[in-house]
Amino acid sequence: MSRSSAFHRALTDRPPGDIARGVLLSEVFAERTGDAAALGFVLAHLPRGGKPVLWLQDRLSRRETGRPYLAGSGQRPILLMDLARPADVLIAAEEGLGCSALSAVVAEIWGDPAALSFTATKRLAMRAEAAGVPCWLIRHGGSADLSAARDRWRVGSRPSAADADDAQAPGDPRWHLDLFRSRDKQPGLWVAQHDRAADRISLSAAVSDGTLAAGATPAGQRAAG
Amino acid sequence: MERWQRAQHRQGSAPPDDLPHALILDGPHGPVVQAANRAAWRAGAAQGARVVDMRALCPDLQVDYADPGGDAAALDRLALWARRWCPWTAVDGQGLILDTTGSDHLWGGEAAMLEDIEARLSIAGFSSRLALGETWGAAWALARCGPVRAICADTAALPVAALRLDPDTVLLLHRLGLKTIGALAAVPRLSLARRFARADLPANPLLRLDQVTGHLAEPLAPPLAPPVFRSLARLPEPIFDPGQHLPALCTDLCAQLSFAGMGARRLRLSVYRTDGEMRRIEVAMAQASREPRHLGFLFRDRLEKIDAGYGFDLISLDSVVTEPLGVVQAGLAGGTDQVLELSRLLDRLTVRFGAGAISQPLPQASHIPERAETHASPLTPRPDVPPPQSERPLRLLDPAEEVRVLYAVPEGPPAQFQWRRQTHRTVRFAGPERIAPEWWQDKPGTRLRDYFKVEDQTGRRFWLYREGLHDDGRGGDPRWFLHGMFA
Numbered sequence: 001m002s003r004s005s006a007f008h009r010a011l012t013d014r015p016p017g018d019i020a021r022g023v024l025l026s027e028v029f030a031e032r033t034g035d036a037a038a039l040g041f042v043l044a045h046l047p048r049g050g051k052p053v054l055w056l057q058d059r060l061s062r063r064e065t066g067r068p069y070l071a072g073s074g075q076r077p078i079l080l081m082d083l084a085r086p087a088d089v090l091i092a093a094e095e096g097l098g099c100s101a102l103s104a105v106v107a108e109i110w111g112d113p114a115a116l117s118f119t120a121t122k123r124l125a126m127r128a129e130a131a132g133v134p135c136w137l138i139r140h141g142g143s144a145d146l147s148a149a150r151d152r153w154r155v156g157s158r159p160s161a162a163d164a165d166d167a168q169a170p171g172d173p174r175w176h177l178d179l180f181r182s183r184d185k186q187p188g189l190w191v192a193q194h195d196r197a198a199d200r201i202s203l204s205a206a207v208s209d210g211t212l213a214a215g216a217t218p219a220g221q222r223a224a225g
Numbered sequence: 226m227e228r229w230q231r232a233q234h235r236q237g238s239a240p241p242d243d244l245p246h247a248l249i250l251d252g253p254h255g256p257v258v259q260a261a262n263r264a265a266w267r268a269g270a271a272q273g274a275r276v277v278d279m280r281a282l283c284p285d286l287q288v289d290y291a292d293p294g295g296d297a298a299a300l301d302r303l304a305l306w307a308r309r310w311c312p313w314t315a316v317d318g319q320g321l322i323l324d325t326t327g328s329d330h331l332w333g334g335e336a337a338m339l340e341d342i343e344a345r346l347s348i349a350g351f352s353s354r355l356a357l358g359e360t361w362g363a364a365w366a367l368a369r370c371g372p373v374r375a376i377c378a379d380t381a382a383l384p385v386a387a388l389r390l391d392p393d394t395v396l397l398l399h400r401l402g403l404k405t406i407g408a409l410a411a412v413p414r415l416s417l418a419r420r421f422a423r424a425d426l427p428a429n430p431l432l433r434l435d436q437v438t439g440h441l442a443e444p445l446a447p448p449l450a451p452p453v454f455r456s457l458a459r460l461p462e463p464i465f466d467p468g469q470h471l472p473a474l475c476t477d478l479c480a481q482l483s484f485a486g487m488g489a490r491r492l493r494l495s496v497y498r499t500d501g502e503m504r505r506i507e508v509a510m511a512q513a514s515r516e517p518r519h520l521g522f523l524f525r526d527r528l529e530k531i532d533a534g535y536g537f538d539l540i541s542l543d544s545v546v547t548e549p550l551g552v553v554q555a556g557l558a559g560g561t562d563q564v565l566e567l568s569r570l571l572d573r574l575t576v577r578f579g580a581g582a583i584s585q586p587l588p589q590a591s592h593i594p595e596r597a598e599t600h601a602s603p604l605t606p607r608p609d610v611p612p613p614q615s616e617r618p619l620r621l622l623d624p625a626e627e628v629r630v631l632y633a634v635p636e637g638p639p640a641q642f643q644w645r646r647q648t649h650r651t652v653r654f655a656g657p658e659r660i661a662p663e664w665w666q667d668k669p670g671t672r673l674r675d676y677f678k679v680e681d682q683t684g685r686r687f688w689l690y691r692e693g694l695h696d697d698g699r700g701g702d703p704r705w706f707l708h709g710m711f712a
Contacts, residue, residue, distance in 0.1 A: 034645070035685050036619045040712020043619065051563070052585075054570075065620060069709060070586045070598045072617035079603055081574065081583045088578060095573055101566040157684040157712075159652065169655035170680040173712050194712060196616070 024128035027137040027149035031156030037175045038155040042136045051103035052077040054096040056089045060110035086113035097127040108138045122148040152181040248291035259291040315447045324445045339374045362437035381407030388433040454544035463499045463536030474542040475517040488513025488550030497539035512568035513548040523576050618688045618709030625706035635695045638677045649681035686711035
């Protein structure tokens, strides 16, 4: 099966914006450091409501990619934990997944620490499924080793959509989504557009090679489409 | 003053004793002196005098802010500590009052007891002025205006200010020529009663005089000591691991707490070792709790940190901080209590990673991005602050990182910038959004910021700002910083 056909089937089969719902442990890799697309993708999928989100960061990802900013992340209630080591992040995530008063657990991990083994991700996945609390692992500068995550994404920024009011300004952000491992879905590639006003992701089905090439598109994108 | 001096000494920044130093409070006409050290008293500082006047008397006077709330709390604790001498002790304004009736012989007489009190207070780091009187009023007057360690001395020669009257009444009595208590007592009762018929107690010299002489009873109502919640396990043989006894201790303590309708916020587990040493560990809770399983869980991972030495034969579990906690009915629908679950989670995380690791970002009314949110402790209610008008980034770099910038026009956006040794070319931009410094808290000379949302050639969106303008006269060329990332 070629990737191109998977891409088209995914676009036609699944309702747009709903591809990651109901999955309890997902792993999102940021394509490059300093790229907040992965965070935007995770934030767009977090459930809304009064329950807080437990957000865990290890020291390196905090230093290299900054801290979550409340005003930009939709004013969701957040419990923020700054931890020193990736192993601490995994322990705290396991604790958090046992608590039904949380709406989600988001853990950011830098690089490929030894603590993040297959067993550790398996534990997280089983905990998340037992408690019904979604867990998102955000990996900065990591490589996709063995993992028990149900869905594994690679997300990067692409040139944004045109702004209706200002031709010079960046409009709604566009992301390149690559679902490269999934337990119950067809892997594929998408270009997603995030509607900031409604906080909704739409997979832009109409995107063809031509419109992307009109912007400054990297070579890998064209090959994928 | 002495409490402050010891606090400074603990921080290693105590000022030398021979420099005049005063603690101040804000008054209606500027700051006033609340307390001062010995050098400042000698230089002429007076309590209640304005700081500007004292500076005229003593130009090198150093001042610091007093902490009245902390003083009151310390005095409350001191009043409970003073129950070592007699059971009836209470706080009386700035001092303590002890009803020593019937307890002085235990200390070898009244004079010996006063000496013991003064010695113990000076060991605790406090200077004191003590006096023993037949009534509360007499003791108050003698302690403040009488001779050193006066015992039931004559109060007739003391000034009328020793009668616990307010300053207006003292001034009035001075104008009437009644300067001492003796002079006041010599005035016929009837005329005093007629003159001050409607005055209430602090303004009524007759009632105050009766309190000194004992004609008007003034019983002491000491506050109850807070109850102690403690559970003990005495062991026949020394052991090394308190883990087995912990569930029983927790159950016992929770039964005590539940009987009193209280919940524990902070627990202390102490072990008394056979070599006479004592070791303790403490845990704190986000919400008052009296559930044995939860309390036991908090200690579970920390028991190994106890240094057992040659073993211990007494374990004590104390509730150090308690709060009222009513009985809560469980939901009829059978669901779990969300707030309770969350506070349990917070306890477990705090025990494991420390109280500083977990925080809750809350919005704050400020336009400066890094001040627009505070990191409060969890479970703090959210303040009602309107969200910012313009778009804000998902991530904020703290602190902002400086970038090298090429620009086409000085006031415009960057054409190209270098961040972390990588060059980014601006493809699209939005802005500037100008944020002026907050003059009420920023240093003078702080420069304004012009924020740009910039998209580079690979599609990443950054939040950059230029600090200052080219000709604002606040330093050289403006610098550029990268402050955040948009999705």
